[in-house]
Amino acid sequence: MEAAAAATTTNKAPSMADPEDDFDLSRLLNHRPRINVERQRSFDDRSLGDLYLSAMDGRSGGYMDSYDTMYSPGGGLRSLSGTPASSTRHSFEPYPLVFEAWEALRRSLVCFRGQPLGTIAAVDHSAGEVLNYDQVFVRDFVPSALAFLMNGEPEIVKNFLLKTLLLQGWEKRIDRFKLGEGAMPASFKVLKDPKRGVDTLSADFGESAIGRVAPADSGFWWIILLRAYTKSTGDLTLAETPECQKGIRLIMNQCLAEGFDTFPTLLCADGCCMIDRRMGVYGYPIEIQALFFMALRCALLLLKPEGEGNKDTVERIVTRLHALSYHMRAYFWLDFQQLNVIYRFKTEEYSHTAVNKFNVIPESIPDWLLDFMPSKGGYFVGNVSPARMDFRWFALGNCVAILASLATPDQAAAIMDLIEERWEDLVGEMPLKICYPAIEGHEWQSVTGCDPKNTRWSYHNGGSWPVLLWLLTAACIKTGRLKIARRAIDLAEARLAKDSWPEYYDGKLGRYVGKQARKHQTWSIAGYLVAKMMLEDPSHLGMISLEEDKAMNPVLKRSASWTV
Ligand code: GLC
Numbered sequence: 081m082e083a084a085a086a087a088t089t090t091n092k093a094p095s096m097a098d099p100e101d102d103f104d105l106s107r108l109l110n111h112r113p114r115i116n117v118e119r120q121r122s123f124d125d126r127s128l129g130d131l132y133l134s135a136m137d138g139r140s141g142g143y144m145d146s147y148d149t150m151y152s153p154g155g156g157l158r159s160l161s162g163t164p165a166s167s168t169r170h171s172f173e174p175y176p177l178v179f180e181a182w183e184a185l186r187r188s189l190v191c192f193r194g195q196p197l198g199t200i201a202a203v204d205h206s207a208g209e210v211l212n213y214d215q216v217f218v219r220d221f222v223p224s225a226l227a228f229l230m231n232g233e234p235e236i237v238k239n240f241l242l243k244t245l246l247l248q249g250w251e252k253r254i255d256r257f258k259l260g261e262g263a264m265p266a267s268f269k270v271l272k273d274p275k276r277g278v279d280t281l282s283a284d285f286g287e288s289a290i291g292r293v294a295p296a297d298s299g300f301w302w303i304i305l306l307r308a309y310t311k312s313t314g315d316l317t318l319a320e321t322p323e324c325q326k327g328i329r330l331i332m333n334q335c336l337a338e339g340f341d342t343f344p345t346l347l348c349a350d351g352c353c354m355i356d357r358r359m360g361v362y363g364y365p366i367e368i369q370a371l372f373f374m375a376l377r378c379a380l381l382l383l384k385p386e387g388e389g390n391k392d393t394v395e396r397i398v399t400r401l402h403a404l405s406y407h408m409r410a411y412f413w414l415d416f417q418q419l420n421v422i423y424r425f426k427t428e429e430y431s432h433t434a435v436n437k438f439n440v441i442p443e444s445i446p447d448w449l450l451d452f453m454p455s456k457g458g459y460f461v462g463n464v465s466p467a468r469m470d471f472r473w474f475a476l477g478n479c480v481a482i483l484a485s486l487a488t489p490d491q492a493a494a495i496m497d498l499i500e501e502r503w504e505d506l507v508g509e510m511p512l513k514i515c516y517p518a519i520e521g522h523e524w525q526s527v528t529g530c531d532p533k534n535t536r537w538s539y540h541n542g543g544s545w546p547v548l549l550w551l552l553t554a555a556c557i558k559t560g561r562l563k564i565a566r567r568a569i570d571l572a573e574a575r576l577a578k579d580s581w582p583e584y585y586d587g588k589l590g591r592y593v594g595k596q597a598r599k600h601q602t603w604s605i606a607g608y609l610v611a612k613m614m615l616e617d618p619s620h621l622g623m624i625s626l627e628e629d630k631a632m633n634p635v636l637k638r639s640a641s642w643t644v
Contacts, residue, residue: 195235197240204580219295224603226606226623244298247264248264262330264295289356296352296353300374307319353367409486413458415457419449427440449471452516460478553610581605
């Protein structure tokens, strides 16, 4: 949100942190992590053997042998396979691009009272002047955090998790309206006061953001990151503190509250996620539903069953997970076969026996979709609500659906099939389209409100976002489709550094650096590093992936990827 930086400097008093707020940061940081203590096998994901096997596909000699170490400036020499770097092997050569990316990532680090706390959105020195975008966005920090975790530097992630938890505790107001207790900020900023010699924080929960929309994804990312931290360090003490347990409960309370909902999906305002401007994603956007599902599952792993107030939350989570997976797998899923069913839908059906439950009018199927849908492949559509199916394909939601095992194994494979079949449209020359296709003309006018930043094939409207590379790579590893990941990474490597790590690319093929794209965008850099590290050591996937929960039996027996 580009206005946030300017707006937060005028934040009111309740949004400023007191030095006393720092209560648990140092206390918790002094805790000795308990290594590799796992509860109820809950962090027991896919066996690494499986991952290594799938990692070997298609490379002579096995790519795990290709190099086993990498150099990270400031982070020292790290083994990417989780074992100390062997002193007898000096064959590693720092990969110049990886080296450069690490340096750039470290330049974006911001300190709060002497401790690194997060990465700012962009550090841009390219035009000879400093054009930093000095907000730490919660969603933007996730790939940075994963890079640090994968590089064996968990402290910064711990600081971030604790500090954002404190921000959650602030009173959040927009005019005279108070936001829910669980709300997490979209971003925060460290304010340095050289005179007083103190650092303070200002945060934006939506009260400064363009359009005044609160981020529905921040809390979900926070929980997902807490689980990634726990999984990668084996340190359960952080997640088990009463503060973290309460933070999880508050987020859960907010999204599990009962209302007038008839669906288990989460009702959202437009612009409440990565796409943080009006783009017609209001309602039940796939991005939020996939993150919601993943956060519910992570919360279930992290909440101590015996913890005060947890029993009820855990029960509500389990019930919701069942309903949500059923709903998503049944109604959001689209492949050739299902499209044909919708194409022949009868309308105006009343009663329990209705086939066309949401009264989707077949004439609303857009022309592009009839050509786009391959006979092999499928995806979760953008949105489903009464008489409205947003048939657009969205990258983040579909990748997260794979990682969280919201997609059944068949569906996950079909999503990858689609990416392969429609490579030119979805990947083109720069991975990865944020959504497909772009909207234009009258539709663009009415859906975006004539947004000049979101013109066709630019920014959120069919632009290509390098940050999505890490999600694509993770999804590829999970589904054993490493060739796709390698191909995508090769494309990114050919241009990203040369183009100064832009925020996004424009055009049908993603060939042009985005019209208003920032350079040295931190999550473009971190996304590349995470993709690279995961491909080198697929066991890293475990921190960001959840295996299928057998209790949530696939509701659809129909093969997701239908072949003629
Ligand atoms: C843009 C993106 C948003 C991101 C922010 C900071 O507003 O849409 O997802 O968090 O920039 O990079």
